Amino acid sequence: MKKTLVVAASLLILAAFFGVMAMTLTFGSPKMTDMDDYFLRHGQEQTGSNNECTAVVFDFRGFDTLGESTVLFCAIIGVALMFRKMQGGEEYEDE
Amino acid sequence: MSRIVRTAADILYPAILIFGLYIVAHGHLTPGGGFQGGAVIATAGALVIVAFSYKEVTGWLTKNVLMGQEVIGLVGFIGVALLALAFGQVFFFNYLAGSGSLFGMPVPYGINAGELNTAGVLPLMNFAVGIEVWGGLTIVILYMLSGLEKEGC
Numbered sequence: 001m002k003k004t005l006v007v008a009a010s011l012l013i014l015a016a017f018f019g020v021m022a023m024t025l026t027f028g029s030p031k032m033t034d035m036d037d038y039f040l041r042h043g044q045e046q047t048g049s050n051n052e053c054t055a056v057v058f059d060f061r062g063f064d065t066l067g068e069s070t071v072l073f074c075a076i077i078g079v080a081l082m083f084r085k086m087q088g089g090e091e092y093e094d095e
Numbered sequence: 096m097s098r099i100v101r102t103a104a105d106i107l108y109p110a111i112l113i114f115g116l117y118i119v120a121h122g123h124l125t126p127g128g129g130f131q132g133g134a135v136i137a138t139a140g141a142l143v144i145v146a147f148s149y150k151e152v153t154g155w156l157t158k159n160v161l162m163g164q165e166v167i168g169l170v171g172f173i174g175v176a177l178l179a180l181a182f183g184q185v186f187f188f189n190y191l192a193g194s195g196s197l198f199g200m201p202v203p204y205g206i207n208a209g210e211l212n213t214a215g216v217l218p219l220m221n222f223a224v225g226i227e228v229w230g231g232l233t234i235v236i237l238y239m240l241s242g243l244e245k246e247g248c
Contacts, residue, residue, distance in 0.1 A: 041204075048192040048202045049123040049214040057128065058217045062176060062187035065220075068130075069169050069227060076165065076231045083238040 096146045104146035111139035119225035122218065124209035129221040133228025140233035149240055161234040168227025175219045191215035 030036075039056060049055040057065055118125075119132030144152050179188040191199050192215030200213045 044202050044204050046192065047189050047214060047217060048198075048200070049217050050202065050207070050209050051123050051125065051128075053126070054123045054128050054214075054217055054221070058220045059187070059189050062220075065224070066172070066176070069172055069224060072228065072231055073165065073169055076235055079235050080162075080238050083241060 100146045104142050108139050108143055111142065112136060115139065115225075115229075119221055120218070121209075121211070122221035122225075123214035124211070129224030130228055132221075133225040134232060136225070136229045137232035137236075140229075141236050144233075144236055144240060153237070156233070156237065158234055158237060161230040161237065164230030165227050165234065168223050168225070168230065171223035172220055172227070175216050175223060179216075189215040189217070191219075192217075 039052065039060065043052050043055040043060075044050065047055040047059045049059070115132045115134075115136035115138075117132075118127035118135055119129055122128035122132065140156065143156070176187045179186060179190050182188075182190040184190050191197060192213075194215070195201075198212055198215055198218050200210055202210070202213050
């Protein structure tokens, strides 16, 4: 009985929270648009890319993509390490 | 797997490969890019690994080649970015865009018919990241399968 009350109360609080958020926040019209406008106006002539996403990901924020590639590399090294160990013992396959 | 699955995998493998390479090559014109195209190509490898047995697959899909692909992709990505220093620019500068050489056609502002020969270093970086993701995601599946190999997969 007490458990259901707690669950109902927390659900109500969550619903009120998200309801107030959805009512008051305005989506699609941010206050600061300087950076977006810069990307949209100069992205095509500065990078020559029609796809604005690629222009941002690989050119304007290239360091971010470098970090992503490094994270992927580290994850794969971790998987390789784990499953090589699971294969058992000192024998390492060399193919 | 059964003969039907093997035949379907045989037919689908080159088609998925071509579609993934198309997504990588058109990364600067259409939605997609290196990561997405590499993931699509990795599904082709996953399909073949699922359809055939471990022994048959590792005859031509070796871990060394895939790990080499991954390393070449990451080193190529950093190398293309570092090459900007040779042109007297900063790290990650797009030195090929609008220069008239390889991938250097200027692009007019606004709506235009997409030209493949544009965007400077972005296609090169797309290819490098695509090769890296291709090798990386395939080798993850291969390593997981080799961990299960003892159970008789």
